[in-house]
Amino acid sequence: MYDITIIGSGVSSIFLAYTLLNTNQKILIIEKGKKLEDRICSDKHQICDCIECDRYFGFAGLGKSEGKFNYSSDFGGELEQKVGRESLQKLMEEVDNILCLYGGSAVSKYSTVNERLARKAEESNLKMLTTEVRHLGTNLSTKIFQRMYSELASKIDIFFEVDVQQVKKENNVFTLNTNKGVFDSKNLVFATGRSGTEWLKNQCSNLGVKQGRTRLDLGIRVEMHEQQLRSILQETFETKLSFEHEGVISTTYCMNPKGRIIRKFQEGLVMPDGQNFREKEAGTTNLNFTLFTPKYFPSLKEANTYANEVIGKINNGTDRIVVQRLGDLLNNESTTKVKMINNCIQPTLAAESGNLTSEIPQFYLQILKGFLNQLEKFIGETIDEDTLLYGMDGKFYSPMIETNRNFETSIEGLYVIGDCSGVTHSLSQAAASGIYLGNILSECFN
Numbered sequence: 001m002y003d004i005t006i007i008g009s010g011v012s013s014i015f016l017a018y019t020l021l022n023t024n025q026k027i028l029i030i031e032k033g034k035k036l037e038d039r040i041c042s043d044k045h046q047i048c049d050c051i052e053c054d055r056y057f058g059f060a061g062l063g064k065s066e067g068k069f070n071y072s073s074d075f076g077g078e079l080e081q082k083v084g085r086e087s088l089q090k091l092m093e094e095v096d097n098i099l100c101l102y103g104g105s106a107v108s109k110y111s112t113v114n115e116r117l118a119r120k121a122e123e124s125n126l127k128m129l130t131t132e133v134r135h136l137g138t139n140l141s142t143k144i145f146q147r148m149y150s151e152l153a154s155k156i157d158i159f160f161e162v163d164v165q166q167v168k169k170e171n172n173v174f175t176l177n178t179n180k181g182v183f184d185s186k187n188l189v190f191a192t193g194r195s196g197t198e199w200l201k202n203q204c205s206n207l208g209v210k211q212g213r214t215r216l217d218l219g220i221r222v223e224m225h226e227q228q229l230r231s232i233l234q235e236t237f238e239t240k241l242s243f244e245h246e247g248v249i250s251t252t253y254c255m256n257p258k259g260r261i262i263r264k265f266q267e268g269l270v271m272p273d274g275q276n277f278r279e280k281e282a283g284t285t286n287l288n289f290t291l292f293t294p295k296y297f298p299s300l301k302e303a304n305t306y307a308n309e310v311i312g313k314i315n316n317g318t319d320r321i322v323v324q325r326l327g328d329l330l331n332n333e334s335t336t337k338v339k340m341i342n343n344c345i346q347p348t349l350a351a352e353s354g355n356l357t358s359e360i361p362q363f364y365l366q367i368l369k370g371f372l373n374q375l376e377k378f379i380g381e382t383i384d385e386d387t388l389l390y391g392m393d394g395k396f397y398s399p400m401i402e403t404n405r406n407f408e409t410s411i412e413g414l415y416v417i418g419d420c421s422g423v424t425h426s427l428s429q430a431a432a433s434g435i436y437l438g439n440i441l442s443e444c445f446n
């Protein structure tokens, strides 16, 4: 019998287990994917569409990504609402200290705060979202999580490639039926991230745990002259801007100066995604980002249906993405192949020239137009009409699960942390949620 079993071995799980190491409790981690060293689908694999991909599943979960830890409460989740601002700040400091203990200090932390620019943005009705960042990169984050694995594996049980088929609670004990046997535990933590959404939906339904509203971000990816944003970017390492339109806040995401746009395959949909300019590659003279607008749905099913109605309709059963010139959008004209050939900003993604007005809900176009107007004020020049707009990017979230302040569900002893709780959407906040629950459970056992 285990005291605490954690399902999933991603970022939130690792930081939870790490925090519990000194409690002398019997801890088990059950992971559906493989060990870190056996996860082979490379992060550079741009066209990967495998559902059970090693990129998403396995030790460290999506921590095996670019490893960009943003220490901010302005974006990356709603953990602040749960634990309070001061507590979140402390948790983030702890996350960073732990990372540094395992080698994170090999890269320096930087800040995107710039008061002069923030004031200027405000004058243009934009808000600059700032953060402290430790950007580990894929190689370093893999090394750090491997070192953390060695530490954890020497003290607790971690089992891989386990498929949990059923979770039951009887007589205050959780029983897990799996393809590798039956495990009993006094407490159970779900930490299955976004990749475990379908599995979690079934478990919650069987256990009677309520899943609530689901967020879905949709947005148009913009590709513009890199030099048009240089006045901002030369003063700050990177920029994240938010814009309010009729009470809805949209935010720029994944800004790539000199970068390219690539296809992203997720949730059975094909979307335009940004690719970083890396030193080894020849950079472009373009810059791209998505302006994401959140929308909330009563359930995951409804969020997925909407995403399919919008993005799936554009894809039309293929990998179709539509691109339009800004000038054509403003003049309510289609972009033709010929116009595109003569466009001074050349698309870095092969997409179908067309008319976004007939492809996506007006709401997103209105927001984008409003944002670009304010951006023009901010940079002090008109945005080139040859700027390209790609429809349509999406960011998917897990449904919110009803829990108390301690991440405990309506079932005593059953907790849910990280992205699968619907509360966090970033490495730092997922890790912080793990430490937070770790501290609570440690107190229970002392």
Ligand SMILES: Cc1cc2nc3c(=O)[nH]c(=O)nc-3n(C[C@H](O)[C@H](O)[C@H](O)COP(=O)(O)OP(=O)(O)OC[C@H]3O[C@@H](n4cnc5c(N)ncnc54)[C@H](O)[C@@H]3O)c2cc1C
Pocket (backbone or CB within 6 Å): 007, 008, 009, 010, 011, 012, 013, 030, 031, 032, 033, 056, 057, 058, 059, 060, 061, 062, 063, 065, 066, 067, 068, 069, 070, 076, 162, 163, 164, 191, 192, 193, 194, 195, 196, 197, 199, 417, 418, 419, 420, 424, 425, 426, 427, 428, 430, 431
């Ligand atoms: C491509 C990509 C890049 C990203 N880059 C960044 C970034 O640079 N910075 C940032 O802040 N955020 C980034 N994010 C978001 C960030 O990675 C997540 O917010 C974070 O990893 C969430 O941590 P988690 O522990 O909740 O889930 P995860 O890290 O996803 O871990 C979930 C774990 O559960 C396991 N699992 C799933 N289902 C089951 C099951 N049924 N049984 C057992 N195990 C299961 C998975 O294999 C995985 O190990 C990125 C996301 C993506 C998709």
